[in-house]
Amino acid sequence: MCDPVSIGAGAALAGGTVMSGMGRNQANKAAGRAMSAEAGRQRGYRDAAAGAWNKGLDKIERPATEQGLKDAQSKRTGAFQKNVTNFSAIPADGRSNEPKVIADAYAGANKASTDYGLNYGARTGALEGYGDQLYGRSVDIGRTRQDIDQQGNYSRGSMSVLPVELEGASTKGSTLRSIGEIFQGLGNLGLMYAFTKAPTAAGPNITAAGVRNSAGTIPGIGSMRIG
Amino acid sequence: VCIFGQDNSAAKAAEQARAEEAARQGRIASGMERVNSVFSQFDDPYYDKVSATALDYYKPEVERQYTDARKALTFNLARSGNLSSTAGADAFRKLNDAKGRTDVDIANRAQGYGTDVRRTVEGQRNDVTQGLYATADPEAAYSSASTAARLAQAPPSYSPLGDLFSAFVASGANAIAAERAGYRGASTGLFNSSRGSSRVIA
Numbered sequence: 001m002c003d004p005v006s007i008g009a010g011a012a013l014a015g016g017t018v019m020s021g022m023g024r025n026q027a028n029k030a031a032g033r034a035m036s037a038e039a040g041r042q043r044g045y046r047d048a049a050a051g052a053w054n055k056g057l058d059k060i061e062r063p064a065t066e067q068g069l070k071d072a073q074s075k076r077t078g079a080f081q082k083n084v085t086n087f088s089a090i091p092a093d094g095r096s097n098e099p100k101v102i103a104d105a106y107a108g109a110n111k112a113s114t115d116y117g118l119n120y121g122a123r124t125g126a127l128e129g130y131g132d133q134l135y136g137r138s139v140d141i142g143r144t145r146q147d148i149d150q151q152g153n154y155s156r157g158s159m160s161v162l163p164v165e166l167e168g169a170s171t172k173g174s175t176l177r178s179i180g181e182i183f184q185g186l187g188n189l190g191l192m193y194a195f196t197k198a199p200t201a202a203g204p205n206i207t208a209a210g211v212r213n214s215a216g217t218i219p220g221i222g223s224m225r226i227g
Numbered sequence: 228v229c230i231f232g233q234d235n236s237a238a239k240a241a242e243q244a245r246a247e248e249a250a251r252q253g254r255i256a257s258g259m260e261r262v263n264s265v266f267s268q269f270d271d272p273y274y275d276k277v278s279a280t281a282l283d284y285y286k287p288e289v290e291r292q293y294t295d296a297r298k299a300l301t302f303n304l305a306r307s308g309n310l311s312s313t314a315g316a317d318a319f320r321k322l323n324d325a326k327g328r329t330d331v332d333i334a335n336r337a338q339g340y341g342t343d344v345r346r347t348v349e350g351q352r353n354d355v356t357q358g359l360y361a362t363a364d365p366e367a368a369y370s371s372a373s374t375a376a377r378l379a380q381a382p383p384s385y386s387p388l389g390d391l392f393s394a395f396v397a398s399g400a401n402a403i404a405a406e407r408a409g410y411r412g413a414s415t416g417l418f419n420s421s422r423g424s425s426r427v428i429a
Contacts, residue, residue, distance in 0.1 A: 034241075076335075076338065079278070079334055079338055080330075080331045080334045080335065082334075083282065083286070083330045083331065083333070083334040084327055084330045084331060085293075085323070085326055085327065085330055087323045087326075087327075090297075093297065093298070093301045094301050094305055094310055095310060095311055098311040099311075101313070102311050102312060102313065102315075102316065105312075105313040105316035105317075106315075106316040106319065108316070109316040109317065109319055109320035109323070110319075110320075110323065112320055112324075113319075113320050113323030113324050113326070113327055114323075114327070116324050116327050117323075117324075117326070117327025117328070117330055117331060118327075120327060120328055120331050121330075121331045121334075124331050124332075124335055128335060128338070131342075132342070135342060135345075135346070139345075139349055142349060142353060146353065146356050149356075149357075149360060150255065150259065150360065153255065153360045154252050154255075157248050157251055157252065158248055158252075160248070161241075161244045161245050161248045164240060164241045164244040164245075165241040165244070165245065167237055167240075167241065168237040168238045168239075168240060168241030168242075169241070170237075171237040171238065172238070
């Protein structure tokens with residue numbers, strides 16, 4: 001067993017095993033790196049989506065909502081009241097030298113109508129402000145959803161590349177693994193050869209043709225000769 | 228030698244796939260910038276302008292009808308001798324109240340046009356964005372966004388106004404005339420006429 005073939009075969013087998021292990025290790029490390037990098041990217045997309053969501057949510061929190069409603073009502077009311085006629089400023093048609101009581105009645109009626117229009121504008125503005133605020137909120141939510149969709153799209157796209165990267169990673173160290181496997185095969189063959197060639201004192205000799213003892217007979221079969 | 232080749236090609240395929248994904252994300256990001264740029268023209272001042280345009284459409288018609296109604300009421304009241312009276316002032320108050328309401332209502336309608344246009348633009352923007360996410364094609368997204376922007380700039384169709392004040396002219400003058408004639412009329416209580424369908428029997 002200490003012949004050069006056995007020693008060489010043993011060394012080839014051991015070396016091949018180590019090389020195969022190193023090759024597998026390289027593949028595992030490459031797969032780990034790919035998964036770790038993807039996890040980092042996914043974390044980034046998640047954080048970006050969460051940031052967009054929180055930003056969107058800030059706009060619907062109570063203080064922002066209350067302020068938004070006030071602004072919407074104020075804007076509407078302003079637009080309505082700006083358009084209301086000041087009836088006191090309209091010159092009287094066909095009336096002159098009328099008694100004071102009549103002039104006062106007209107002045108009072110004009111003021112009442114102007115006040116009524118302004119009041120109606122304020123009431124309508126307060127009501128319509130809710131609709132504007134709700135619509136503005138819908139727009140904000142829609143924009144937030146677009147931002148989140150974008151990150152979701154990136155996330156899905158990036159994730160779809162991972163299997164390809166893992167496939168690529170699985171071939172890392174394949175050269176080492178292949179050479180190691182060749183060495184392992186050679187070692188196995190060498191050892192098999194060495195076991196076959198090595199003479200034994202009394203034990204059976206294993207050959208490709210069968211098993212025979214030193215006398216060349218198969219034990220238990222009597223005087224039948226082999227080979 | 229084949230084994231070495233296999234090692235490289237798989238790694239290259241992975242690198243290429245990652246590079247293509249990065250490029251796709253870059254295209255979406257640049258596409259979004261273009262979409263935002265195209266739609267940035269639709270801001271609050273733009274929608275305010277839509278509302279102002281709608282108001283400019285309605286206001287002259289309201290003013291024309293009001294002026295006509297005011298003249299008609301003035302003539303009616305003058306004919307019946309009620310122009311210089313508190314009943315006349317009351318009839319004008321009713322007409323002016325209607326004008327005040329109409330002023331607010333047309334301003335509200337004009338604001339509604341601004342909101343409608345905004346709703347349309349937001350819908351188009353959403354469609355364009357979803358298209359960009361699906362195709363990652365900024366050129367197609369830009370083209371869709373430009374088309375949507377052109378469509379949004381087309382003037383909305385405005386509904387014409389109906390007859391706004393004639394009821395107040397007729398009812399104002401007629402009610403006073405009726406009250407003067409002894410009927411219930413405008414219920415001003417200003418005419419203590421003995422003419423009527425009721426009669427006091429001693």
